[in-house]
Amino acid sequence: MATRIVEPEAGPRSKRAAILAAAVDCFGETSFEATKWSTVAERVGIGQTALYHYFESKTHCLLTIMRLELQRSHDKFTEATEDVEDPTEALRAAVRAAYEVSDHEVLQMRILHNHMDLLSGPRKSKREEAERVEARKLVQLVERDWTNLLVRGMSMGVFPLRDAQLLGASVLGLIVSVWRWYRPSGPTPLAEVSELIEGACVRMVAT
Amino acid sequence: MATRIVEPEAGPRSKRAAILAAAVDCFGETSFEATKWSTVAERVGIGQTALYHYFESKTHCLLTIMRLELQRSHDKFTEATEDVEDPTEALRAAVRAAYEVSDHEVLQMRILHNHMDLLSGPRKSKREEAERVEARKLVQLVERDWTNLLVRGMSMGVFPLRDAQLLGASVLGLIVSVWRWYRPSGPTPLAEVSELIEGACVRMVAT
DNA sequence: GACGGAAATTGAACTGAACTCAGGTTGATC
DNA sequence: GATCAACCTGAGTTCAGTTCAATTTCCGTC
Numbered sequence: 001m002a003t004r005i006v007e008p009e010a011g012p013r014s015k016r017a018a019i020l021a022a023a024v025d026c027f028g029e030t031s032f033e034a035t036k037w038s039t040v041a042e043r044v045g046i047g048q049t050a051l052y053h054y055f056e057s058k059t060h061c062l063l064t065i066m067r068l069e070l071q072r073s074h075d076k077f078t079e080a081t082e083d084v085e086d087p088t089e090a091l092r093a094a095v096r097a098a099y100e101v102s103d104h105e106v107l108q109m110r111i112l113h114n115h116m117d118l119l120s121g122p123r124k125s126k127r128e129e130a131e132r133v134e135a136r137k138l139v140q141l142v143e144r145d146w147t148n149l150l151v152r153g154m155s156m157g158v159f160p161l162r163d164a165q166l167l168g169a170s171v172l173g174l175i176v177s178v179w180r181w182y183r184p185s186g187p188t189p190l191a192e193v194s195e196l197i198e199g200a201c202v203r204m205v206a207t
Numbered sequence: 208m209a210t211r212i213v214e215p216e217a218g219p220r221s222k223r224a225a226i227l228a229a230a231v232d233c234f235g236e237t238s239f240e241a242t243k244w245s246t247v248a249e250r251v252g253i254g255q256t257a258l259y260h261y262f263e264s265k266t267h268c269l270l271t272i273m274r275l276e277l278q279r280s281h282d283k284f285t286e287a288t289e290d291v292e293d294p295t296e297a298l299r300a301a302v303r304a305a306y307e308v309s310d311h312e313v314l315q316m317r318i319l320h321n322h323m324d325l326l327s328g329p330r331k332s333k334r335e336e337a338e339r340v341e342a343r344k345l346v347q348l349v350e351r352d353w354t355n356l357l358v359r360g361m362s363m364g365v366f367p368l369r370d371a372q373l374l375g376a377s378v379l380g381l382i383v384s385v386w387r388w389y390r391p392s393g394p395t396p397l398a399e400v401s402e403l404i405e406g407a408c409v410r411m412v413a414t
Numbered sequence: 415g416a417c418g419g420a421a422a423t424t425g426a427a428c429t430g431a432a433c434t435c436a437g438g439t440t441g442a443t444c
Numbered sequence: 445g446a447t448c449a450a451c452c453t454g455a456g457t458t459c460a461g462t463t464c465a466a467t468t469t470c471c472g473t474c
Binding site: 218220221222253254255256257260261 | 449450451452453454
Binding site: 013036037038048052057058 | 460461462463464469470471
C-alpha cells in the first residue's frame with residue numbers, strides 16, 4: 001500500500017544526516033535559491049562533489065527535506081488524533097499538534113511551504129522524481145487527514161454539512177499560512193498563534 | 208506619502224507591457240525558476256538581450272509583477288469596502304473582491320504568493336531593491352487593510368475582541384492559500400471557493 | 415597483517431542560463 | 445536630412461551546478 005521510500009541505511013561514516021541538517025539551516029534561513037550548494041558542503045566539512053554521493057542534485061536534497069517534513073506532519077496528526085472520539089476535540093488536538101514544533105522543524109515547514117509548487121510538475125531525473133511522487137502522495141494523505149476529520153464531525157452532526165474537501169483544504173491552508181511569516185525570534189510566541197488559530201479553526205467548521 | 212514607483216512611461220514602441228504579460232504567462236504556468244528568460248524573449252519576439260533594456264534582471268521582472276499585483280489587490284480592497292459601513296458586510300465584500308479576478312490575475316496571484324519570501328532579504332542591485340522595498344510596503348498596506356477592518360468591527364462591538372493583527376494575518380492567509388491549488392481548469396469553480404471562504408472568514412472573526 | 419571491495423571523497427573539467435559589452439538600427443522631431 | 449534617444453543585437457563572460465576519472469578510507473575476511 002503506502003510504500004515509504006526506504007531511507008538509505010546510513011553507513012557508520014555517512015554524512016547524509018549532517019548534510020540534511022545543514023541544508024535545512026541554509027535553505028530555511030537564506031532560502032533555497034540564494035544558498036550555494038557549495039556552502040552546504042563547506043558547513044558539513046566536505047568538498048562540493050562529495051554531496052553528489054548522497055544526493056543527485058541540490059533539488060533532490062530539497063525534495064528529500066520536503067518529503068521528510070510531510071511524513072512528520074502526517075505522523076504527528078495521526079498520533080494526536082487517533083484516541084480522540086469527539087470531533088471538535090480532535091480538531092483542537094490536531095491544530096495544537098501542528099504547532100508543537102522545534103525551531104529546526106519551523107525551518108523545515110518554511111522550506112516545505114515555500115516550494116510546494118515543485119511538487120506539481122514532473123522532474124527529469126529518476127531519484128528526484130521518486131521523491132516528488134512520494135511527497136505528492138503525502139500531501140494528499142495529509143489533506144485526507146483533515147478532510148476525514150471534518151467528514152466524521154459532519155456525519156456525527158457535530159459540524160454543519162459543508163464541502164468537506166474544500167473546507168479541509170482551507171483549514172489546512174490557514175494553519176500553514178503561519179509558516180510564511182512566523183519567526184522564533186519574532187514578537188509573537190508560537191503558543192499565542194496556536195491558540196488563536198485553534199479557535200479560528202473550530203469556529204470555521206462549527207455553526 | 209505613499210510614493211508609488213513611477214511606471215516608466217511607455218514610448219509608443221515599448222515592449223514592456225508585452226514582456227510583463229508574457230512573463231506572467233510563463234512564470235505562472237511553468238514557474239519562475241523553470242522558465243528560461245530567453246523563452247520570454249522569444250514569446251515577445253525579441254532577442255534575449257533586448258529584455259535588459261526594460262528589466263535589470265529576470266528577478267527584477269518578477270518583483271515588478273509582484274508589486275503590480277499587490278497594488279491591484281490593495282486598490283480592489285479599498286474600492287470594495289470604502290462605502291460599506293457595516294463591518295460584516297465590508298468583510299464579505301472584501302473577500303468577494305479578492306476572488307473577482309481574471310485568469311491572468313490568477314496567475315499573477317500564484318506568482319506573487321509563491322515568491323513572497325523574496326521580499327524579506329535585501330537585493331543587490333538598485334532597481335531590484337527599489338521594487339522589493341515598494342512591494343514590502345504594499346504587503347504591509349494590505350495587511351493593515353484587513354487588520355483595520357477587524358479593528359473597526361471590534362470597536363463597534365460587532366466582532367468579539369481578539370488580537371486583530373494576528374487575526375487579520377490569518378484571514379488574509381486563509382484567503383490567499385487558495386492560489387496555491389486553484390486552477391481555472393480545475394473541478395472547483397472560483398465562485399464556489401469564494402462563497403465558502405466568505406462564510407469561513409465571517410465565522411472566524413465572529414462569535 | 416595483507417587483500418578485496420564498497421563507501422566516501424576529491425580536483426579538474428564541463429554546461430548552460432543569466433548577464434555584459436560594444437556597437438548598430440529605427441523613427442520621431444527639428 | 446541631421447540629430448538624438450529609444451530600442452535592439454551577436455559575440456563573449458560569468459558563475460553555480462554538475463560530471464568525470466581517479467584516489468583514499470575503512471571494514472570484514474583469508
